[in-house]
Amino acid sequence: MYIAREATKLWRKVSAETTAELQLLLEKWQLLLAGLVFQYIHGLAARGVHYLHRPGPLLQDLGFLALPELGQEKGYLSESVFTFIFISFLLWSFHPFIYHSKRFYTVLLWRRVLAFLVASQFLRIITFYSTQLPGPNYHCREGSKLATLPPPNNALEVLLINFPRGVLFGCGDLIFSSHMIFTLVFVRTYYKYGSNRLIKLLAWLMAIIQSLLIIASRKHYTVDVVVAWYTVNLVVFFVDKKLPEMPDRANGLSQLPVSSKDKDGRTKEELHKLNGRMRDELHKLLNGNTVDATDRRQRVQMNGKHGEDMSHSVSDATPTGT
Numbered sequence: 001m002y003i004a005r006e007a008t009k010l011w012r013k014v015s016a017e018t019t020a021e022l023q024l025l026l027e028k029w030q031l032l033l034a035g036l037v038f039q040y041i042h043g044l045a046a047r048g049v050h051y052l053h054r055p056g057p058l059l060q061d062l063g064f065l066a067l068p069e070l071g072q073e074k075g076y077l078s079e080s081v082f083t084f085i086f087i088s089f090l091l092w093s094f095h096p097f098i099y100h101s102k103r104f105y106t107v108l109l110w111r112r113v114l115a116f117l118v119a120s121q122f123l124r125i126i127t128f129y130s131t132q133l134p135g136p137n138y139h140c141r142e143g144s145k146l147a148t149l150p151p152p153n154n155a156l157e158v159l160l161i162n163f164p165r166g167v168l169f170g171c172g173d174l175i176f177s178s179h180m181i182f183t184l185v186f187v188r189t190y191y192k193y194g195s196n197r198l199i200k201l202l203a204w205l206m207a208i209i210q211s212l213l214i215i216a217s218r219k220h221y222t223v224d225v226v227v228a229w230y231t232v233n234l235v236v237f238f239v240d241k242k243l244p245e246m247p248d249r250a251n252g253l254s255q256l257p258v259s260s261k262d263k264d265g266r267t268k269e270e271l272h273k274l275n276g277r278m279r280d281e282l283h284k285l286l287n288g289n290t291v292d293a294t295d296r297r298q299r300v301q302m303n304g305k306h307g308e309d310m311s312h313s314v315s316d317a318t319p320t321g322t
Contacts, residue, residue, distance in 0.1 A: 010098065017097045024107040032107070035114025040161075042121040046173040047161040049128055053172030055147040056134035063215040063222030064136075070217045072138045078213035082179050085206055089186040092194070104193050108246045115243060116185045119235045124181065127227075128173045136218045140171035147171060177220045180228035183207050188236050193246075 025032070058064070070077060093109055139146040146169050152158050161167070187203045194200055211225045 014097050021097075021105060021107050024105055028107055028111055031111055032114065035111075035118055038114075038118045038121065042125065042178075043161050043163070043167060044159065045125045045129070046167070046170050046178070047158060049132065049172040050170050051149050051151070052132050053135060053140065053148060054132065055140060055142040055144065055171075058136050058141075059133065059221060061136070061215075061221050061223075063225075064218070067212060067216040070213075075138075075217045075219070078179070078210065078217045078219060081206065081210050081213055082183065085183055085186060085203075085210065089190065092190065103195065104246050109189070109193065112240070112243055112246070113185060113189055115239055116189075116232075116236050117181065119239050120181045120185065120232050121178070123231060123235070124173075124176055124178065127175045131175075132172050133174050133221070135171040135174065136221055137171065138218065139169050174220060174224050176227040176231060177214060177224045179214060179219075180207075180211065180225055181232055183210050184228065184232040185236060188233070 093106055093113075096104065096106060134140070135147070138144070141147060148171075184207060187207050190203055191200050194203075211229070214220050214225055215222055
């Protein structure tokens, strides 16, 4: 009976959360779709620069001198760390559908994440098309058949981008690292909207480990990783200031954000005051009192006694007559 009751509660919560998120999705789908389409454009641009890539001797790199080369057989280590970061963030972004400690709407969160990704990837496309460097990855070096792509037979061959092989074995899209774009955007987003301090520290540690593994596996030059660190952080900082702040759901209320004017003609300011009064009424109901919100006093402990106990003692000592 307990399991059935909890399963029913969970189903109700998932249903209510899905309904709220679908309402947001119907309103914000254009921006989300634009962000997803740009992911394809970014992959198309990376595929196109591969046709321009020319292999050559490896450039002198401080990171290559400091970090031992992992070798081609251990190149999966950096991809494994990146996959763990990606899947962990994806699952966390959907946790409000199940857990009660919800602090954000998933649709609004991914709207911000895609905005960060698009801005960073746009700068990345401009950068790696400006100058093509000889790729340090094993399949991009001289003598490899994959280092230079033959001219395409038709436009469809380019548009299909040979996914996923074309993404995994690309060359020429170096400055700056796409893996670090996703990693830093995810870490910064969790740092702002996550609640576990230990996980926040571990997330930054994972980002550092990811950076070192990318260099050690020779997938990027050190400059690709260094430029990603300060570029992505600056992009997130400035873009985040331009975007409207997400509503805080830490109080447990599931009210949806509204536009500048709702169906009844009320403005944001009016709705904000209305929501504030609703929260005050909810607080009074939960605490079993009907006094005005401005008359509430926080219970303080003085000389080992609560203020509430002291008020009772004072009232008892006061004559009842008037």
